[in-house]
Amino acid sequence: MRTVVPFDASDPKTRLAPVLDGDERRAFARIMLGAVLDSLRSLGREPAVIATESIDCASPVIVDDRPLDVAVNDVLETADGPIAVVMADLALATPDALDRLSAPDDDVVLVPGRGGGTNAIVARHPDFRVDYHDGSIRDHRRIAKEVVGDDGTIAEVDSFRLATDVDEPADLAEVLLHGEGASATWLRAKGFELSVTGGRASVIR
Amino acid sequence: MRTVVPFDASDPKTRLAPVLDGDERRAFARIMLGAVLDSLRSLGREPAVIATESIDCASPVIVDDRPLDVAVNDVLETADGPIAVVMADLALATPDALDRLSAPDDDVVLVPGRGGGTNAIVARHPDFRVDYHDGSIRDHRRIAKEVVGDDGTIAEVDSFRLATDVDEPADLAEVLLHGEGASATWLRAKGFELSVTGGRASVIR
Numbered sequence: 001m002r003t004v005v006p007f008d009a010s011d012p013k014t015r016l017a018p019v020l021d022g023d024e025r026r027a028f029a030r031i032m033l034g035a036v037l038d039s040l041r042s043l044g045r046e047p048a049v050i051a052t053e054s055i056d057c058a059s060p061v062i063v064d065d066r067p068l069d070v071a072v073n074d075v076l077e078t079a080d081g082p083i084a085v086v087m088a089d090l091a092l093a094t095p096d097a098l099d100r101l102s103a104p105d106d107d108v109v110l111v112p113g114r115g116g117g118t119n120a121i122v123a124r125h126p127d128f129r130v131d132y133h134d135g136s137i138r139d140h141r142r143i144a145k146e147v148v149g150d151d152g153t154i155a156e157v158d159s160f161r162l163a164t165d166v167d168e169p170a171d172l173a174e175v176l177l178h179g180e181g182a183s184a185t186w187l188r189a190k191g192f193e194l195s196v197t198g199g200r201a202s203v204i205r
Numbered sequence: 206m207r208t209v210v211p212f213d214a215s216d217p218k219t220r221l222a223p224v225l226d227g228d229e230r231r232a233f234a235r236i237m238l239g240a241v242l243d244s245l246r247s248l249g250r251e252p253a254v255i256a257t258e259s260i261d262c263a264s265p266v267i268v269d270d271r272p273l274d275v276a277v278n279d280v281l282e283t284a285d286g287p288i289a290v291v292m293a294d295l296a297l298a299t300p301d302a303l304d305r306l307s308a309p310d311d312d313v314v315l316v317p318g319r320g321g322g323t324n325a326i327v328a329r330h331p332d333f334r335v336d337y338h339d340g341s342i343r344d345h346r347r348i349a350k351e352v353v354g355d356d357g358t359i360a361e362v363d364s365f366r367l368a369t370d371v372d373e374p375a376d377l378a379e380v381l382l383h384g385e386g387a388s389a390t391w392l393r394a395k396g397f398e399l400s401v402t403g404g405r406a407s408v409i410r
Contacts, residue, residue, distance in 0.1 A: 015404060097363055112365060114319075115375075115405020116382050135401030137382060158302055160317060160368035167404065170320075177321050177342065196340030199220060199372065200320020 001102070001122070003040055003047040003084040004075050006068055007033050009055050013089070019169045019205060024190065030055070031186045032166060033088040039095045040086065043102075047086070050075065073129045082124045089166045090119060091175045091183035097161035104155035108144035111157045112137045113165045120162055125152060173201040206307070206327070208245055208252040208289040209280050211273055212238050214260045218294070224374045224410060229395065235260070236391045237371060238293040244300045245291065248307075252291070255280065278334045287329045294371045295324060296380045296388035302366040309360035313349035316362045317342045318370045325367055330357060378406040 012029035013020070020028060033049070037059050040047040048060045050071050055061055064071040072085055084101060086093075101109065101122055108128050113119035116135035121128075127147040131139045144154045164174050166183075175184050176194050187203075195204045217234035218225070225233060238254070242264050245252040253265045255276050260266055269276040277290055289306060291298075306314065306327055313333050318324035321340035326333075332352040336344045349359045369379050371388075380389050381399050392408075400409045 100363075112383065114365075115378065116399075116401055117405070134404065135382070135399065135406050158305075158366050159363050160319075160365045161363050163365035163368070173320065177340070178317065194321075194340065196321055199339065200322070201340050 001082045001084050003045045005047050005049050005086050005088050007049050007051045007088045009051045009053045015167045032091045032183050035182045036088055036090055036093055039093055039098050042095045043099055068132050069130055076123055076129060085121045087119045087165055090162055091166045092161040092164045092178050097159050100157050100159055106155040107148045107152040109155045110140050111162045113163050119165050170202055172203045206287045206289050208250045210252050210254050210291050210293050212254050212256045212293045214256045214258045220372050237296045237388050240387045241293055241295055241298055244298055244303050247300045248304055273337050274335055281328055281334060290326045292324045292370055295367055296371045297366040297369045297383050302364050305362050305364055311360040312353040312357040313359045315345050316367045318368050324370050375407055377408045
């Protein structure tokens with residue numbers, strides 16, 4: 001299945017600005033992207049990156065500086081088979097977790113992200129289109145229902161690892177708690193450690 | 206498999222105090238507990254509640270006002286077979302999600318909760334004990350490794366629905382986004398609605 005990973009190469013992870021400066025955010029975003037691509041390739045996929053500008057990368061890169069929805073929908077419109085769209089910031093995404101995307105053979109498969117996002121999609125129906133604003137999972141459910149109609153099927157993959165995209169400082173705690181790969185290693189090298197007093201874990205640096 | 210659901214009947218969900226008063230928190234905690242118990246019973250389980258004080262409930266209630274760890278470990282120590290421990294505030298836990306607890310036949314099965322918690326456990330090894338402080342998933346992993354040794358096995362269930370315990374106001378957004386049951390209905394009746402501007406969804410009342 002053709003798999004694309006959209007990536008903001010210019011100003012990624014702005015909501016991490018309280019804890020990482022601009023260069024660090026670009027570096028960390030690239031680390032997370034690389035880990036997602038490695039995991040996909042280990043499953044036999046050949047992912048392509050849709051990046052806002054040219055980047056040096058072990059996978060093919062499609063440079064498209066249009067807004068995310070336009071760039072992804074262009075891929076969906078011109079596809080001649082199923083397309084998977086996987087977010088680049090899934091720092092807990094193991095090969096096992098990503099392999100769960102392949103299991104359902106439904107016309108549209110959605111993976112919710114925390115806070116209402118949509119962290120991965122498999123579109124087997126030619127008319128499915130994305131709409132990645134805030135709370136996008138609700139709209140993707142609606143769009144999926146509209147396009148598959150009464151005869152089609154929709155599935156959701158229930159995965160904590162795939163639901164955990166890394167956008168906010170508190171998300172870094174999840175990486176340190178559950179990540180065994182390059183993203184956790186990078187954070188530890190930058191001096192981040194867990195702080196687990198009073199409710200949920202957070203990070204200190 | 207014997208299944209117990211610990212429940213703080215006296216002062217539950219204190220971190221929801223910014224948005225719910227004491228009576229509301231007690232009512233909402235009972236609604237979530239009831240939904241978890243209903244889902245477990247729909248799977249053929251006969252869950253028992255371990256409550257800090259007597260409550261009116263459709264499932265058997267063991268009243269134990271000792272600290273959570275002591276009460277749960279007492280159940281584990283006196284068990285003559287596998288024990289599942291499921292948190293009472295898993296408002297997104299559908300029967301399908303809870304059924305995933307039964308699939309692995311490992312000696313210890315852990316379900317991580319957001320922020321380092323442990324939202325469900327299946328203990329088949331007689332020596333496993335709980336330690337539910339902050340960041341408990343790390344200690345439960347360590348305890349599990351110690352008791353199962355080289356020959357035993359440990360599994361984790363990767364579920365967003367089971368990882369989402371409801372402790373903080375932001376968690377209510379997940380209930381409104383993904384919950385189809387009594388907890389979401391109760392929140393809507395109390396005037397909560399989603400606010401999805403600027404990153405992750407939150408709630409307004």
